[in-house]
Structure formats: structure tokens, C-alpha cells
Amino acid sequence: MAHGTMLLLLSLALALGPAVGFYGGSMMFTPGNRFPDGTVEMHFYYRESSRGPCGSQADWICESGSCGILTNTEPVVTDSAAENLWCQSEVYMATNVTSNGPFILSSSGCCWEDNVHGVGGWALRTHVDAGRRSDTHSPNRSPVSAAIPNIRIPQNCFQSIRLLAHDPDDDDVRCRFNDANCTGCHQHPNIHLQEELCTLRRENALDVGVHVFELILEDYAVSNITVTDVSGVSSVNNAVSDSSNPTALSQVPLQFAVEILPPSQGCVPGVNKPSFLTPTPLHGDVHHAAVGEAHEITLRAQISDSSIYDFQVSGPSNMSKTLTSESNGVLVATLTWTPQETDLYRRVPVCFAADTLHSQSEMRCIIVAVAKARVLSGDAKVICEDNSISIVVSKATMDGIDQNWLQLRDPTCSLTSNDTHILGTMSLNTCGTTMDDSGDFIVFKNEINSFENPNAVITRRNQVKFGFSCQYPKMAIVSNGYVNHKSDYIFTESSFGTFGYAFEIFTDSSFDSQVDPSLYPVQVQLMDQLYMGIEAHTALPEVTLFVESCRATPEDNPFSAVFYDIIKDGCVMDETVMVYPSVSTKYDFQIQAFKFTGGFDEVYISCSVILCAKDSLNSRCAQGCLGQAARRRRRDVSQETSRHYITQGPLRVARQARNAASNDGGFLHMSTSTGVFAGLFVVSIVVLVGILVYNARRTRSVDRMHLLSTF
Numbered sequence: 001m002a003h004g005t006m007l008l009l010l011s012l013a014l015a016l017g018p019a020v021g022f023y024g025g026s027m028m029f030t031p032g033n034r035f036p037d038g039t040v041e042m043h044f045y046y047r048e049s050s051r052g053p054c055g056s057q058a059d060w061i062c063e064s065g066s067c068g069i070l071t072n073t074e075p076v077v078t079d080s081a082a083e084n085l086w087c088q089s090e091v092y093m094a095t096n097v098t099s100n101g102p103f104i105l106s107s108s109g110c111c112w113e114d115n116v117h118g119v120g121g122w123a124l125r126t127h128v129d130a131g132r133r134s135d136t137h138s139p140n141r142s143p144v145s146a147a148i149p150n151i152r153i154p155q156n157c158f159q160s161i162r163l164l165a166h167d168p169d170d171d172d173v174r175c176r177f178n179d180a181n182c183t184g185c186h187q188h189p190n191i192h193l194q195e196e197l198c199t200l201r202r203e204n205a206l207d208v209g210v211h212v213f214e215l216i217l218e219d220y221a222v223s224n225i226t227v228t229d230v231s232g233v234s235s236v237n238n239a240v241s242d243s244s245n246p247t248a249l250s251q252v253p254l255q256f257a258v259e260i261l262p263p264s265q266g267c268v269p270g271v272n273k274p275s276f277l278t279p280t281p282l283h284g285d286v287h288h289a290a291v292g293e294a295h296e297i298t299l300r301a302q303i304s305d306s307s308i309y310d311f312q313v314s315g316p317s318n319m320s321k322t323l324t325s326e327s328n329g330v331l332v333a334t335l336t337w338t339p340q341e342t343d344l345y346r347r348v349p350v351c352f353a354a355d356t357l358h359s360q361s362e363m364r365c366i367i368v369a370v371a372k373a374r375v376l377s378g379d380a381k382v383i384c385e386d387n388s389i390s391i392v393v394s395k396a397t398m399d400g401i402d403q404n405w406l407q408l409r410d411p412t413c414s415l416t417s418n419d420t421h422i423l424g425t426m427s428l429n430t431c432g433t434t435m436d437d438s439g440d441f442i443v444f445k446n447e448i449n450s451f452e453n454p455n456a457v458i459t460r461r462n463q464v465k466f467g468f469s470c471q472y473p474k475m476a477i478v479s480n481g482y483v484n485h486k487s488d489y490i491f492t493e494s495s496f497g498t499f500g501y502a503f504e505i506f507t508d509s510s511f512d513s514q515v516d517p518s519l520y521p522v523q524v525q526l527m528d529q530l531y532m533g534i535e536a537h538t539a540l541p542e543v544t545l546f547v548e549s550c551r552a553t554p555e556d557n558p559f560s561a562v563f564y565d566i567i568k569d570g571c572v573m574d575e576t577v578m579v580y581p582s583v584s585t586k587y588d589f590q591i592q593a594f595k596f597t598g599g600f601d602e603v604y605i606s607c608s609v610i611l612c613a614k615d616s617l618n619s620r621c622a623q624g625c626l627g628q629a630a631r632r633r634r635r636d637v638s639q640e641t642s643r644h645y646i647t648q649g650p651l652r653v654a655r656q657a658r659n660a661a662s663n664d665g666g667f668l669h670m671s672t673s674t675g676v677f678a679g680l681f682v683v684s685i686v687v688l689v690g691i692l693v694y695n696a697r698r699t700r701s702v703d704r705m706h707l708l709s710t711f
Ligand SMILES: *[C@@H]1O[C@H](CO)[C@@H](O)[C@H](O)[C@H]1NC(C)=O
Pocket: 035, 041, 069, 071, 094, 095, 096
């Protein structure tokens, strides 16, 4: 049945269009060997998409500069559809160039696939400079991108397309329409191109039919560098942030067609269009592969209203694809690629999307980075717990890595070690851990990076950067109450090991029974007494907890512009606060309930906390309450931890007067949120958006006064 429809579509297409229509192309290049005579071998990889029979139509010629003699392989078909609906092939080219100034390779042809703007001819241009960069000591590597052969989106579902814009030299990549006169952008009045994110956004509906996009990717240095040619002449490339008119280090084309399909019944992922499931990689992920070892990428997608018949893939030559069906409309593709010696150090883009007859999933692109051998194969272990992620790396497999120069994404979190392993533990909300929605799971990611003494010119340590993640089913995240009540905060620092803080609200002044996590947000009445306690957990015997500051904010953000200081610089600021005597690792206090004026219903309490060695006389803990003047001092890292922020809440302050029929006058009124069970799935999505937004608007402006009413 489906096959019959495809045949019909195909014969229509053949009746209307030319036999071979150009569907776009992408180019990337990377330098290879430098020979004694000063020539550099440049490697080019060109992917071309077409409708109709496959094979490269591009014939690359030297447009300007000295390009050397370009040799190329025959095009290899990398992915194709039945009935020649679409096809992509890759061509590898190489040339030996003497690095005396930039050169341009170009290619052109007559025939874009029939499209709504009647664009006929296409032209691709690649700007290369084989000079030596002062920062990497080798020639520039181009930005890396790709696109699947045939992007298809129902008219009513088109919102945005995220393109891949990776740079092997960590340069800043910008995407632009092809030509300076912006002919391309006039062709797309209903599209906004976010140049820095390389994302196309819909401004108005697009007509049904094929739209062609002719973009270029440019890379800009993030710091001032020079590029030196073979005769020793240097040109300066100013940092993109310092220059109003920065020069691109290179330019590569990224052209593709977007086919706007007739409107579909709906755009719900998993229902009307395929939705990716784990373990499908996330857009922008970087995979590591080793020469001679098969690298596998698993794609899984699901749809309930129709069926997925294939995954379109843009990948390297020799990548194979096998499809298997699972129950409930799930289709799985296993992509396998074994990098050869010639692929060493390449950053290979792989893009994919799942197709049904009338819709397509989002397109995701990842990078596969090829190394000589896998550095950490099987020797790093990630342990995912309800509220924490631990990573254990064997020292034996990390030759030349110095654990004292490793940190997590948030540089206040470092790693610790025993004789054989490097260890780190963090909670889902600490140490720069980020959250992503992969479809059916929420993925928490962090990474281990090596860092350098910023004043050093050279290093004798190996550099590492590797990511790790834990994923949790969306349902579990919500039912664990992760999103409301904050569980323990866990950190790792080299001289203190792994330690954690529990920040809880208690029901009375005995500080024995904490409010049940499922009952957050905690309902309170103005003037009620609140009992809050912070407790540090650490394996070290002699430590002191110091609460340096606590502030109330109306949102889950310690740096909120609206705030009220409860404790500041170690000094109690609010006259209703009473601190209870306790052991050195605990801090229990009481405060009268209040709310923010100006329509805010919720209150979060954020405290900054430090752990110190107990006997240290110079530590921040020993100094206690400090006035403004005495605040600057040298930190002794072996005696105290970094300052960490921990938050609890929200407290929801009742608007109406106290209800006489309520319980014995205690402050807790549990919110039995109705409809939670029916709405679990939706709740998780809403919450996710909330937290992402929260990150995006996190600010540090804290100078604004705000009125506070205490009843
Ligand atoms: C570049 O020169 C080297 C050494 O002369 C040679 O082995 C190699 O094949 C050349 N590469 C190309 C693409 O011509």
C-alpha cells in the first residue's frame, strides 16, 4: 500500500521534473602532512544530494590562488532511497599546496530541483588558507556541517531547523546566506537566519514546495591570531569579539533543499511525526571513534499515527545502515562505520532524520571524532543514582593525565582520587550539570576537562575532555519530586573529596522531622515560624560548616534581581532569625514567614555555604561575621572548599487569611495537587521548559532594593 503511493508520487515527480535535480551540497577540509619543501596536503570531503540517479555533478576547479593539482576519488553513494527519490554521495579530494596565500575552489551546475522560487543554477565556493595559525601551529581547519538529502516538513509544522556548526579548532562559526548582496535572503522573506546559532526560524508560513537554501559557514578566531604563509609573511586575524569587521579564516558552502509538504493533521512528536527515543544521540553530540574499530550509532524513533519506513542519513563513505522494527511503531537503525588510517583526526559529521510518507522527525547532526585509539574505552564507569552521578576513571588508562588539573563543567567542582582511580560525584543540579530532553528520557550531562595554568605558554600534560551522562525516564523525574523539592547537593573537590549538603524545611524546632519532599511547594501562612536546617555530609572527620549568606528570592535563582538578604557576609540581617546551637556540620535556624510584595506568591531560600578544616584559624569559617571592609582575603584551598550555592523551596505563601478550620496551627498545609497523575507527561515538559528558561535568564544583578512585607 505504502509502496504503491510512493510509486505514484515518483511517477508524478518524473513527469514534472528533470531527471536529476540538485538537492544541495556541503564541503569541509582539513590539512594533512607538511612536506620538507613546505607544501601541505589538504584533504577535502564533499557531499552532494540529488533527486534522481546518484553521483556527483560537481566538478571542482581552481577559481583563484594556487590550488595545486586536485586529485579526486569516484563519488561513493552514502545513502539513497528507493525509486531514486533522494540520494547522497561523498567525494574525497586532495591537493598539495604551497601555503602562499588563500585560494578558492569552486563548482557550479545548471539545475537545482524544481523549486518555488525558480532558482536554476547553483554555485559552490570554498575559501582555503594553508598558512600556519599562531594558536594551533598548523593550517586552519574548516567548519564542519552537513544536511540530510531531503528535509521534508508539513507546512503547519515548520518552526525551525537547527544546523550543525562545529569547528575543530574551536573557532566561532557563523552561518550566512551565500552572497554579499543578500539575494539568498530576499528569497526567504519568511525565514530568519540566526547566524551565530546557525538556526533557521519561521517568521511566516512557507509555500508548499521545494525551497532552496544556499548558505556559507565561516570560522572566526576567538582570540587575536596571525596566519603565516610559507615565505614568512603574517596576516593578523583579530578576535571576533574585538573587531567590528572580522575576517573569516575560511568559508565553506552548506546548501540544501527543504520540501514543504501539504499541512498535516497535527505536529505532535510521536503521534503525527516521528519522535526520537533513547539512545539516539542528541543534536551536537561528539562521539569518539578509533581507527580500525567499528563505531556504532543507534537511532530509534517512534510514531503512533503512521509508520516510519526509513532513516535518511548523511554520513561518511562506507557507513552502513541496518533497519530493525520493534513493537509500538518503533524503528531502529544501526549505523556502523570503521574509520581507516586516512580518517585519522577527522571530525566527521553525521546527520539523520526518520521518515514517514507524510512527515519527518527533526534533523539531528552529530560529530564523530577519529583518534588513533580510544583513550577511555571501557575504563571510565558512570554510576547513575536517583539524585547523583558518579564517575570513576582508572588512572592506569589515563597516562599523562594529572588529576590536579581536571575539573567539571563548573570550575568550582574538581575531582578527587584514591590510589587507583579518579573519582567525581555530583548531583543533578550541581557542578554545571545540564539537562536535555531526548524524547522519552531526560538526560543529565557533564564533562571532565583538563585546564591549564593561564600564564603557561607550553604544557607537558595530556589534554582531556570527555562527556558523561545519565538519563532518567521522564515519568520518574517527575514522580521523584526532583523538580520541586531539591534533594541533596553533592560536590567534589580535590582536597575535600566528595561532600554534600542537605537543605531541608522542618516541621518544628526539634529539627527532627523534615517536610516530606512530595509535599512541596510547602504552603505557609504569613507570620508562621519556619524551621530550616542545613547539614553537611562528608567522610572527613574534622570539618566545620559555614553559612556565609542566605537570601530569599521569588524565583529559583540565587542571582534573581529581586531578593531579600537574611544572612550576609556571615552576619544575620533579619531580626526574626534565631539560630539554634548545633554540631559543627549543622546550621539550624528559624525565621518568620514573609512574602515578596508585587504579586509574587513563592519564596525560595538560597544559601552560599563553605566547608573548612576545623582547626584552621585563617579559614573563612573561623572569621565569622565580616563587615564590608574586611571581605577581601586570600583563600587557602587546602583549608576550605569553594563557595557553593544551595537552594530550597518554594514556600507558597497563602493569600487568604488563616482558615480557622485548618489544623492545629502548625505552618504546614500540604498541597494535594489535583490532576497530577493525569498530567504527568505534560507536567514534565512544562517543567523542563521552566528550567531551561531559568538558566537562560540567570543574571547577576543584585543591586536592586526590593520591598518586603512581613505579614
Ligand atoms: C603530495 O606530495 C606527497 C609527497 O611528494 C605525495 O606522496 C602525495 O601523494 C601528494 N598528494 C597529492 C594529493 O598530490
